[in-house]
Amino acid sequence: MLKQERYQEFVNYFSTHNPDAQTELNYSNPYELLVAVILSAQCTDKRINQITPALFERYPDPETLAASSVDEVFSYIRSVSYPNNKAKHLVGMAQKLCDEFKGIVPEKIEDLVKLPGVGRKTANVISSVVYNNPAMAVDTHVFRVSNRLGLTSRATTPLAVEKQLVKFLPKETIAIAHHWLILHGRYICLARKPKCEICPITYFCKYFEKTHKVVG
DNA sequence: ATCCCGAGGG
DNA sequence: CCCTCTGGAT
Secondary structure, three states, X not given: OOHHHHHHHHHHHHHHHOOOOOOOOOOOOHHHHHHHHHHOOOOXXXXXXXXXXXXXXXXXXXXXXXXXXXXXXXXXXXXOOOHHHHHHHHHHHHHHHHHHHOOOOOOOHHHHXXXXXXXXXXXXXXXXXXXXXXXXXXXXXXXXXXXXXXXXXXXXXXXXXXXXXXXXXXXHHHHHHHHHHHHHHHHOOXXXXXXXXXXXXXXXXXXXXXXXXXXX
């Protein structure tokens, strides 16, 4: 199957079966989403959602977070991965947000990545989810699933995957395709043992073709 | 033991 | 390119 055909099947399947895919992180404004995404590195969304209610109650806006000590933020996030780094990042992020962006989460990728704790992946999430831009955030799931499905080929870095996906996906599907890939990776196309036996999209999957199809 | 919506620094 | 940060679930 040609790569373009895989893209077509991919968009066809998920736009039919999961037209409302979205993040599983709980948040109620751009600031909260930014905090939640920074916290989500190497951590399940479920765990983040367990600690963000108290965190957002204590720090309802960038100003209160910017004024906090790193130690106090740490006490709210100690159960997530890399709590020391993230506590430092969150306070630094809030301070920069207040000092240079008037407390408003910026839209441009080049502005977002200036914030401590915000790399390209997080910046793309904010750009696409908050501002509806056709940005593709490539995390571990998007990277793995894209390569397995055959949407990308010879893409060895997240940036290479991002560029190929943005190039080949219909523009209006880029934002939601991010969530399709993540959800598929999280629940079916698992890193260690992909559940091919219950996967509904093996009919256009390159990985399934390689590993299951008998070739003479 | 391996994985979870990575980022920063060397 | 590499390494480190780091806790909880399976």
